[in-house]
Amino acid sequence: MxxxxxxxxxxxxxxxxxxxxxxxxxxxxxxxxxxxxxxxxxxxxxxxxxxxxxxxxxxxxxxxxxxxxxxxxxxxxLTHVPEGRRIFLSMTVEENLDMGAFTVREGKKQALDDVYDRFPRLAERRSQIAGTLSGGEQQMLAMGRALMIRPKxxxxxxxxxxxxxxxxxxxxxxxxxxxxxxxxxxxxxxxxxxxxxxxxxxxxxxxxxxxxxxxxxxxxxxxxxxxxxxxx
Amino acid sequence: MNLINHLINGIHVGSIYALVALGYNMVYGIVKLINFAHGDIIMAGAYVAFFALDAGLPTVVAVAASVVFCVLLGVVIEKVAYRPLRKSAKISLLITAIGISLLLENVAQKLFSATPRLFPKIISGGFYLGDRQISMTTIVTIVVSAVLMALLTVFVKTTNAGKAMRAVSEDTEAAQLMGINVDNTISMTFAIGSGLAAIAAVLYCCSYPQVYPTMGALFGIKAFIAAVLGGIGSIPGAVVGGLTIGIAEALTKGYLSSTWADAIVFSLLIVTLLLKPSGILGRKVVEKV
Structure with missing residues (x-):
């Protein structure tokens, strides 16, 4: 690979x-x-x-x-979850995930549902500003954001x-x-x-x-x- | 003259400041550069519109030509002068921007001489609101600016390109990891800022019909003050800052004297920065680790 x-x-x-x-x-x-x-x-x-x-x-x-x-x-x-998470702090959880899907043309909705299935916490907090999440939630968001492209x-x-x-x-x-x-x-x-x-x-x-x-x-x-x- | 008239005048000038301040703020937001050449883009746009109108072209064509020229100029300046320095110290970038500003002013002086040209009247008439007369120029300026700002807001909030701009301005490296092409996004930002400056140039010339090589200098500085006052890097900040400066200027001219207008504008900046260094709408993101 x-x-x-x-x-x-x-x-x-x-x-x-x-x-x-x-x-x-x-x-x-x-x-x-x-x-x-x-x-x-x-x-x-x-x-x-x-x-x-x-x-x-x-x-x-x-x-x-x-x-x-x-x-x-x-x-x-190929997706990279950087050190320190580097999520977009001023955007909401869902906007962050949407950024993750920047290159995705089709199946965005399905990818979003899959990420929410894997990280129910993110679903609960979808309209919360990412900067106010706890460290663990921020890490989940960083990973969820990277998963939006369904990486190999x-x-x-x-x-x-x-x-x-x-x-x-x-x-x-x-x-x-x-x-x-x-x-x-x-x-x-x-x-x-x-x-x-x-x-x-x-x-x-x-x-x-x-x-x-x-x-x-x-x-x-x-x-x-x-x-x-x-x-x- | 009364208060309402002064306010209308203030909103009129303020809308033009806001259009220019948007260029400063979008560029600052994305490359953390105060683009000192931005004021001179206005001058370039004014000359293009002037020569197009002088050649007898219709207004719409002249404005379009001005926009196209400024967009190209802005994008080329970024590519040639700023991009190679993107990873250098910020001060190199800033000095380069000042250099580009001087270059544009001097090239214009060489090509067109320092003698001001009279910009033709392209908007005429006006109407009465009660017994108050409002010029068509004022109406057009305010409406055009408001429409452009609304379009820009929708663009930044809803389109993919707009989202890319927001992402790059918040964290360039993370934006790259999302699959966003940073070079294209930066070019687009300069293109939009310069296009807005071209329209601001034409609107400005409708009110102050003189075109000369250094016309963008003081105007650019005041628009920059509007940007800082509203909150550097913030799009709504540019609008708020622009209108604040415009209204402050109009009220000073109306109730005090024209000579005080610039002094008041600069003082307003100093006072605001003392009280709130990030500007009226500038904000610090609450970060929890």
Whole structure:
């Protein structure tokens, strides 16, 4: 589904991603784990076209997207729920979802009903201004908004950030459900244990490099990973 | 003259300020740039309309030509001068805007000389409301402005392109992730703002029939004040700000003296900003994390 080959991304003179190569197969949940500032968000932004790699290639669903504009990438069925949710705070819940369906011409109503079915809280609050939602509701809205295009693949950047544990496990359950319903998932998390619990495979990123990759199960039992990311 | 007349005059001038202020606010809302060249778009629009009318073309054609020219000019300026700097420091963008403003004024001076041209009378007549005379120019100005503002509001609220504008102005990156093409949206914003400026130019010339290279400078600044006063970045703010400035100006001219009008307008700005820095309708979104 997604093949990232040898990408190198710079912020001015800072070399943020080094020769990164990884892939996500159709139907998988793959996670990128690593410390703050390791380059996880940069990786997602590069895939969705907000940043450009100087080298290499990114292939999604059989097409190279490394020179494609972000809005065209969305139209191809790859959606990105950014770090910090980035919902439109001054708009209502429903207006936010409508924005999510910006590229959708047909079946908007059905997509909206599906999102409300999955997130009943959003249905209750459909005409509320998004800025007044709680953190968990905002995360649900960000995910609901991304689901409006019925994506083939969804990238989630730190969905657990700033949420109470009960909400975190709810959000993780939803990610698993979405995956079971056929959406391929690329998940970025600082909370490695959380990510490994629901992923099939995972890549460990340190200072812009992939240093380890394996099945989630093996990584959970890897001494190095345990020590560095799972608190012993 | 009495109060009602002054108010009507104020609404008349204020509507023109509002049309121009809309351009400032839409552009600010979307690229966070105070487009100092916006006033000079008015000048360009006035010259195009003047030459078209001078060549004997019908008014409608002259206005259309002015709109088309200003739309192209606005879009080209954004593409050539502002777009390459979009990721640079905001101050570079601002200085570029001032540079474009000076460039337009000086090119106009070179091409057309500094001598003012007399804009022909395209609206004449008037009628009596009781024993009060209202000129046709006033009626046309107010009606045209009101219709344009209503259309713009409907456009921004209901069309996909309007929604894209709102999304980009709130969060550019998130808008991109929704599949919105930011470059096109910004071009469209400049196009609409410049088109409104062209119509404002013609309406302005109907009341103050002189066309000269720096005509947009002070007028542009006052419209900018209207924008800040109403709430920079806000579309209804531009309308409220424009009308406030227009009415304040008309009342000053009527009851005090014309020489005080600009001073009062600028003082109004200072006082408003001291009391409410975000402008009359400027608002801060309540953010809960």
């Amino acid at each position: 997604l093949n990232v080959t040898d990408i190198n991304v710079y912020y001015g003179s800072i070399h943020a991603l080094h020769d990164m190569t990884f892939h996500v197969n159709d139907g998988e949940i793959v996670s990128l784990i690593g410390a703050n500032g390791a380059g996880k968000s940069t990786t997602l932004k590069t895939i969705s076209g907000l940043l450009r790699s100087r080298t290499g290639d990114i292939e999604f669903d059989g097409h190279s997207i490394s020179r494609t504009e972000p809005d065209v990438i969305v139209r191809q069925g 693949m969804m990238m989630l950047d730190e969905p657990s950030m700033g949420l109470a544990p009960i909400l975190v496990s709810q959000i993780m359950d939803i990610i698993v459900e979405l995956n079971k319903a056929g959406t391929t998932i690329l998940l970025v998390e600082q909370n490695a244990r959380l990510a490994l619990k629901i992923s099939h495979r995972s890549y460990v990123i340190e200072s812009g490099r992939i240093v380890l990759s394996d099945t989630a199960e093996n990584l959970l039992n890897n001494d190095q990973v345990k020590k560095a990311y799972l608190g012993g």
